[in-house]
Structures are given as structure tokens and as C-alpha cells.
Amino acid sequence: MAYIDYPSSYYAASANPAPERPELLGEVETDVCIVGAGYTGLSTALFLLENGFRVIVLEAARVGFGASGRNGGQIVNSYSRDIDVIERSLPAEQARRIGEMAFEGGRILRELVARHGIRCDLKDGGVFAAFTPRQMAHLEAQKKLWERYGHTRLELLDARRIREVVASERYVGGMLDMTGGHIHPLNLALGEAAAVESLGGVIHEQSPAVRIERGANPLVHTPQGRVRAKFVVLAGNAYLGDLVPELAAKSMPCGTQVIATEPLGEELAASLLPQDYCVEDCNYLLDYYRLSADRRLVYGGGVIYGARDPRDIEAIIRPKLLRTFPQLQKVKIDYAWTGNFLLTLSRLPQVGRIGDNLYYSQGCSGHGVTYTHLAGRLLAEALRGQAERFDAFAALPHYPFPGGRLLRVPFTALGAWYYTLRDRLGV
Structure with missing residues (x-):
């Protein structure tokens, strides 16, 4: 072998x-x-x-x-479908149990790092960044939802505050979760x-x-x-x-792409993310980024359904990076890679x-x-x-993808296109 x-x-x-x-x-x-x-x-x-x-x-x-x-190295609480979806979809007792566990994984990770002395560049603080008032309203509701389950280290960021956290003009606001964070995965x-x-x-x-x-x-x-x-x-x-x-039969591998810039130097890196928080935006097909320990910008985004490896990862991700940080126009990309995660229909x-x-x-x-x-x-x-x-x-429930394994990629891509269009239209 x-x-x-x-x-x-x-x-x-x-x-x-x-x-x-x-x-x-x-x-x-x-x-x-x-x-x-x-x-x-x-x-x-x-x-x-x-x-x-x-x-x-x-x-x-x-x-x-x-x-x-x-992966992108980000510690993000809850699940890919948040607790409100779970509450609407499941019997009350089952939803309560799952909701109560939504913030446990991050605590376990930190406990293991501390107990075993794991050197993985652990940093506290994760930001959800909103492009539109609609997304900001969602974050306001999410904050109340998470606080109802005892998760309280949250701060809503208005347009002024988010610019103190992220040096980008793209966002109208956001939410800071201090129990989020990032690691060298x-x-x-x-x-x-x-x-x-x-x-x-x-x-x-x-x-x-x-x-x-x-x-x-x-x-x-x-x-x-x-x-x-x-x-x-x-x-x-x-x-x-x-x-x-x-x-x-009831899941689908998907690819996501990540790039890492050359080291940016202390001054430039601090100007982009002054508190060294990680960031993900609120779009359906979201972008995510953070600084590494040696001050590279690690930036990821996009999904390829069916987990094919694209020929030119930098061509996919660099334009996203530059829309967020046009000040990095001349920065060199040192690494580009892809990795697979497993998607379920729910x-x-x-x-x-x-x-x-x-x-x-x-x-x-x-x-x-x-x-x-x-x-x-x-x-x-x-x-x-x-x-x-x-x-x-x-x-x-474990739902099969519509059309079975043969059609799960085109059907899922069509659904993603619909939500991406909604993101772009701000509806």
C-alpha cells in the first residue's frame, strides 16, 4: 500500500x-x-x-x-443548524437536551488543551460579521437564544465597534463570542x-x-x-x-478551500484584526478568516459539493480575501489547500x-x-x-438526499445557489 x-x-x-x-x-x-x-x-x-x-x-x-x-481553525459554538431550528423541529425534551449541549464542545476542547499541555496556539474570541440589517437582526435574536441557554459572554457590535475589531468596510455590525476562538488545528x-x-x-x-x-x-x-x-x-x-x-447513503462529502498569506508582519497584521479574534460572516456560503501565530492571514470559504479538488484554489479564494481586505492586494499567498467535511441534508x-x-x-x-x-x-x-x-x-432523523446518491450533488448545489442569491439580494 x-x-x-x-x-x-x-x-x-x-x-x-x-x-x-x-x-x-x-x-x-x-x-x-x-x-x-x-x-x-x-x-x-x-x-x-x-x-x-x-x-x-x-x-x-x-x-x-x-x-x-x-480546517479553518475556528472554535464556533452551537451546531450548523442553530438551537432555534432544533426547537422548532423536535419534541421539547429532546430539543432541550441538545440545546444544553450546544456550548459543551468548546469547553471540552479547552479542558483537553489545558489538561494535556497541548501547544496549538489557542486564542479566545470569535466574531460573526453581518453584511445586512437582516443578518444583524438574526444575530440579535441569536444572542437572546444563546443567553437563554446560559451562554452569556456575548457582545453585539454596531458599525463603529466592528471596525474596531475588523479593518473592513463590508460589515454593518456583528456579534463577539468570547468563548469562541481559534487554534492550529x-x-x-x-x-x-x-x-x-x-x-x-x-x-x-x-x-x-x-x-x-x-x-x-x-x-x-x-x-x-x-x-x-x-x-x-x-x-x-x-x-x-x-x-x-x-x-x-445519507451524507455527502464536500470540499472547502483555504489559503494562507505570507507573514504580514506585526503592524499590518494588527491593523487587520487588532484583538486577534477569528471572524466568519453570516452568509449561507460563508467566508472565515483569522491570523496564525506567525501573523499570516488564514482565509477560507466556498463549498464544492461532492468534494472534487479544484485546480486553482488561490483563484477561488484570493478574490474573496481582497473584497474583505483590499489593502492586501500585493500580499503573496504561500499556501493553498482543500479539505473535506461531511454534509447532511438537515x-x-x-x-x-x-x-x-x-x-x-x-x-x-x-x-x-x-x-x-x-x-x-x-x-x-x-x-x-x-x-x-x-x-x-x-x-x-437521518434524511436521504433528494434523488439519491446520483443526484445529491446537483440538487444540493441548486439549493446553495438559491441561498447565495438571497444573501446577495439581502433578503
Whole structure:
């Protein structure tokens, strides 16, 4: 099998030193076999190890190879569909449970960073930026909604205040969430992997799960080995492929693109984002950006449904960057990369069990940095027999995409076009 290394990106180029973990050879036995060494798999492993489980993690490439090591690095609270949508769609008790968990993932992330001394450039403060009065009204309602669930470190920003936070003329206002923030995402994953190993967990890289024999003690096959376990946790998200057909049928990998500028220098960087907050706008297909520790602007946006890799990422993202910061016209782009996330039709996570011993969480729909850490705790709780919170998510319906797998890309792209048009018209 060909060796799979990290794709070229700013994160891979600036990653903390980390060992290469050995490929799985031969048959081994454990309590829990986790498929995927991203945030979902690693956080699940940490919580299980803390509760006395034996854990083996299988990774097809390298730790954090997928979305966990390529994302925009932003800590954004709640879910891709906010709590008000959940309240309108679900029975009151289920909606309350899910709403109460909307801000837990960010807390878990910070707890893990502190407990295990993870060096990932953690910074506090995230801004939602509004282009229109309609979007600003939405943020005002969102603030009241989140405060109703006890999330209070929020500040509405008028036109003057947002210019003190972001040196762009595009926005009419915004909302600052001081429990939001940003991190070096690959270094977070590498730090969590080291923590897993410090607690006795085993991680095998270059070891894709190619087949699962289901049964009382499922057997997970890799090209050169097998893991027999009491439980299997499927944590591959957009990189799980067709390993479990019933999961692939109701989700869709999507690509998002990110660029990183050359280092801007202290003065220019501070003029763009004086408080070093991260920013995302309020459009349906949103842009997001932040400063790295070495003062590059990391800027992402756009979605490619079906997860094709575009030929020229810079040509897609640089115009977006310059609309936000025209003062960067002459700045060089040092890195450009793409990564996949998993979209569900409802844009809410898909969580559940297959049989008695295959557990899964997938479909963060672009809100993965925080949700995956919550998912790790919920999966560990469920395997310990405390499934009430897990079941609140497991009861969410998993809708198929209209037209099945063949037509899910064009139908979804058409829906995105509709919402993008609404954003542009300000309606």
C-alpha cells in the first residue's frame, strides 16, 4: 500500500514534531476499535481511556489527515443548524437536551488543551460579521437564544465597534463570542494523539479499515492486520468512504478551500484584526478568516459539493480575501489547500448505533471543531452505559438526499445557489 502523507498546507508545514505511528500488522484484540484519528476518534479515545477501556485507533493516513488537520481553525459554538431550528423541529425534551449541549464542545476542547499541555496556539474570541440589517437582526435574536441557554459572554457590535475589531468596510455590525476562538488545528490533533498514547491507547497509521465483520465481537480488517473488539466506533466522517454503506447513503462529502498569506508582519497584521479574534460572516456560503501565530492571514470559504479538488484554489479564494481586505492586494499567498467535511441534508449530526456494538458520529456539516469534541464524550458515555445524551442525538432523523446518491450533488448545489442569491439580494 502506498504511503499517504499530509497534503501540502500551512498546517502541515508548521506542525509540531510528531512520531510516525506503525502500520497494524497481524491480529490484535481490544475493548474498543476506533476508525479514524481525527477529533471525533481521538476525543472518544481519551474519554474511554480515562474510564479504563483498552483502545486501538486505526488511521488510514496520518493523525489529523482529514478535516481535523485542514480546517479553518475556528472554535464556533452551537451546531450548523442553530438551537432555534432544533426547537422548532423536535419534541421539547429532546430539543432541550441538545440545546444544553450546544456550548459543551468548546469547553471540552479547552479542558483537553489545558489538561494535556497541548501547544496549538489557542486564542479566545470569535466574531460573526453581518453584511445586512437582516443578518444583524438574526444575530440579535441569536444572542437572546444563546443567553437563554446560559451562554452569556456575548457582545453585539454596531458599525463603529466592528471596525474596531475588523479593518473592513463590508460589515454593518456583528456579534463577539468570547468563548469562541481559534487554534492550529493539526497541532490540536497531534496533541490529542500524544495524550491518547500517554494514557495507554494505541494508534496505527497507514492502516485503513477496509472491511468490518459484524457480530458479537466485530473484526475490523486492514490491509495487513485485524482488530477484534467488543465495540467499534466509526469516526471517519468525510473520509470513511463506503466502509459502511448505510452511513454513506445519507451524507455527502464536500470540499472547502483555504489559503494562507505570507507573514504580514506585526503592524499590518494588527491593523487587520487588532484583538486577534477569528471572524466568519453570516452568509449561507460563508467566508472565515483569522491570523496564525506567525501573523499570516488564514482565509477560507466556498463549498464544492461532492468534494472534487479544484485546480486553482488561490483563484477561488484570493478574490474573496481582497473584497474583505483590499489593502492586501500585493500580499503573496504561500499556501493553498482543500479539505473535506461531511454534509447532511438537515445539517445536523448523524449519531447512532448499528446493531449492538457499532457506534458512529458523523456529519458535522462545517461545525466540526467543537461538535466532534462533544461527540467524543457522548460516544464514551454510551459505551459506558450512560446513553441519555447520546440518544438525544441518535433520535434525530437521518434524511436521504433528494434523488439519491446520483443526484445529491446537483440538487444540493441548486439549493446553495438559491441561498447565495438571497444573501446577495439581502433578503
